[in-house]
Amino acid sequence: MSTSQSLRHKLAQELRSLIRSGELAPGDKLPSEPELAHDRAVSRSSMRAAITMLEEEGFVRRRHGSGTYVTHRPALPNDLSRNFGVSSLIASTGLEPGTAEETSELVPAPAFVAEALEVADGAAVTALSRVRTADGRRVVDTIDWCRADHLSPAELLDLGDGSVYSALAARGLVVHHGVATITPGNADAETARRLDVARGALLLTIDQIDMTAEGVPVLVSREHHLADAFAFMVVRHGPGAAVEVQR
Amino acid sequence: MSTSQSLRHKLAQELRSLIRSGELAPGDKLPSEPELAHDRAVSRSSMRAAITMLEEEGFVRRRHGSGTYVTHRPALPNDLSRNFGVSSLIASTGLEPGTAEETSELVPAPAFVAEALEVADGAAVTALSRVRTADGRRVVDTIDWCRADHLSPAELLDLGDGSVYSALAARGLVVHHGVATITPGNADAETARRLDVARGALLLTIDQIDMTAEGVPVLVSREHHLADAFAFMVVRHGPGAAVEVQR
DNA sequence: CGGCCTGAAGTTGTCGGACAACTCTGTTAG
DNA sequence: CTAACAGAGTTGTCCGACAACTTCAGGCCG
Numbered sequence: 001m002s003t004s005q006s007l008r009h010k011l012a013q014e015l016r017s018l019i020r021s022g023e024l025a026p027g028d029k030l031p032s033e034p035e036l037a038h039d040r041a042v043s044r045s046s047m048r049a050a051i052t053m054l055e056e057e058g059f060v061r062r063r064h065g066s067g068t069y070v071t072h073r074p075a076l077p078n079d080l081s082r083n084f085g086v087s088s089l090i091a092s093t094g095l096e097p098g099t100a101e102e103t104s105e106l107v108p109a110p111a112f113v114a115e116a117l118e119v120a121d122g123a124a125v126t127a128l129s130r131v132r133t134a135d136g137r138r139v140v141d142t143i144d145w146c147r148a149d150h151l152s153p154a155e156l157l158d159l160g161d162g163s164v165y166s167a168l169a170a171r172g173l174v175v176h177h178g179v180a181t182i183t184p185g186n187a188d189a190e191t192a193r194r195l196d197v198a199r200g201a202l203l204l205t206i207d208q209i210d211m212t213a214e215g216v217p218v219l220v221s222r223e224h225h226l227a228d229a230f231a232f233m234v235v236r237h238g239p240g241a242a243v244e245v246q247r
Numbered sequence: 248m249s250t251s252q253s254l255r256h257k258l259a260q261e262l263r264s265l266i267r268s269g270e271l272a273p274g275d276k277l278p279s280e281p282e283l284a285h286d287r288a289v290s291r292s293s294m295r296a297a298i299t300m301l302e303e304e305g306f307v308r309r310r311h312g313s314g315t316y317v318t319h320r321p322a323l324p325n326d327l328s329r330n331f332g333v334s335s336l337i338a339s340t341g342l343e344p345g346t347a348e349e350t351s352e353l354v355p356a357p358a359f360v361a362e363a364l365e366v367a368d369g370a371a372v373t374a375l376s377r378v379r380t381a382d383g384r385r386v387v388d389t390i391d392w393c394r395a396d397h398l399s400p401a402e403l404l405d406l407g408d409g410s411v412y413s414a415l416a417a418r419g420l421v422v423h424h425g426v427a428t429i430t431p432g433n434a435d436a437e438t439a440r441r442l443d444v445a446r447g448a449l450l451l452t453i454d455q456i457d458m459t460a461e462g463v464p465v466l467v468s469r470e471h472h473l474a475d476a477f478a479f480m481v482v483r484h485g486p487g488a489a490v491e492v493q494r
Numbered sequence: 495c496g497g498c499c500t501g502a503a504g505t506t507g508t509c510g511g512a513c514a515a516c517t518c519t520g521t522t523a524g
Numbered sequence: 525c526t527a528a529c530a531g532a533g534t535t536g537t538c539c540g541a542c543a544a545c546t547t548c549a550g551g552c553c554g
Contacts, residue, residue, distance in 0.1 A: 497552105501550085516534080521530080
């Protein structure tokens with residue numbers, strides 16, 4: 001499934017894993033572009049394109065006339081700008097992900113969901129409600145909404161611990177990116193019960209709209225995270241480089 | 248100051264502003280690479296490199312044999328992955344930024360600051376403490392720490408409403424990127440007083456370490472935002488494209 | 495008439511080579 | 525001892541060519 005990428009994407013991926021594995025440490029100088037290209041039997045153009053991708057992601061920094069260097073950039077425990085599901089998030093901390101109180105049903109779309117999914121207000125949509133656990137401890141309360149003609153409630157119950165993303169992808173709806181809004185909050189009575197904490201417990205809520213590369217919104221989700229369960233991190237670029245005039 | 252970038256960066260910036268200004272709307276097809284290059288009297292290689300940057304940022308999407316298209320991606324009100332100061336953040340909402348209770352002094356570095364700035368535990372560092380206001384309303388409580396030999400307390404008081412970033416840049420310390428940790432919280436007595444809210448008020452706290460392109464940490468900051476003051480957003484990439492095996 | 499096939503045109507992907515611009519180091523001239 | 529210089533090494537840009545793919549229109553065949 002990953003073989004159909006363009007060459008520069010594969011090259012970029014190889015470089016990324018070299019950096020992540022520590023084979024190329026922060027501060028290290030990469031081999032020269034001609035050398036890298038020759039070793040892999042590709043043209044310098046393609047290798048350059050791959051390095052350009054890494055540069056934009058902030059993994060490396062080029063210095064004209066000098067070389068390309070790995071930036072000092074910590075491997076983020078869980079990067080908000082990357083979008084893997086809650087299961088992967090839990091698994092990355094070394095704990096065992098699980099699910100409780102799973103329900104899937106047709107419900108009238110709440111206003112903000114209807115707007116995001118571009119359906120009529122109150123139209124029936126599929127809602128998947130789950131409490132996610134880490135080593136048995138309840139840490140995240142999630143609700144996912146998607147259009148009823150995209151996925152039925154039954155299909156969502158079938159997936160077990162599989163990701164909603166893969167269920168959508170099986171229907172040809174590949175999530176390309178999402179827009180998330182982050183807000184702090186306190187647990188209301190129902191959320192507190194579901195997460196087995198006291199009412200008013202600190203939460204971090206992530207509201208997210210996922211869409212395909214064509215911009216078609218396919219999934220709306222709301223995740224209430226226990227405040228002490230995860231430390232969300234994000235790399236912030238600029239000022240100095242990419243930022244010029246804002247607005 | 249912005250003239251010393253490489254050509255592809257300037258080209259990318261021009262394309263970005265074309266998209267942001269709406270001249271190139273989501274879904275639109277860009278002119279072909281040879282055409283874009285010819286119009287600007289640059290080579291196709293450079294134009295391609297610029298488009299590759301935009302592609303990595305998620306602004307456009309390439310389709311082999313078809314063309315390059317602007318992605319449906321909303322202009323985020325305030326994007327967590329971008330790093331402008333709190334003043335710009337407030338200004339972007341249309342309100343007037345201001346400062347209250349500004350103090351700047353030498354203090355012994357708290358443990359996490361000392362570690363981040365790579366100085367001895369308890370060493371003297373410059374600490375700038377400010378309450379930021381929007382149209383007079385107190386919305387953010389911030390503390391910035393930096394090494395005493397980088398900026399003195401007096402220099403930080405001089406800058407008035409200027410950014411700490413520009414003060415650092417004037418000393419040759421250009422902030423290239425920062426790593427932020429986002430946590431929800433409740434206001435303690437002191438923070439509540441400074442922000443003029445009830446004790447226990449909801450906060451969103453952003454702890455951030457800013458560093459130069461060489462990876463030298465130059466600024467540590469802690470911002471307590473009133474929960475209802477801003478809606479922080481972030482674009483999350485993948486799964487489907489850049490994500491392969493995680494761990 | 496409808497559907498399939500084919501071909502051409504247009505676009506992005508990759509290649510190879512060349513030279514300019516810049517950095518860095520070591521040597522030499524003052 | 526310092527400063528200027530020369531050379532090698534590296535990234536930045538340019539050019540031209542062809543391959544791979546998409547799209548669409550036109551013609552063919554059922």
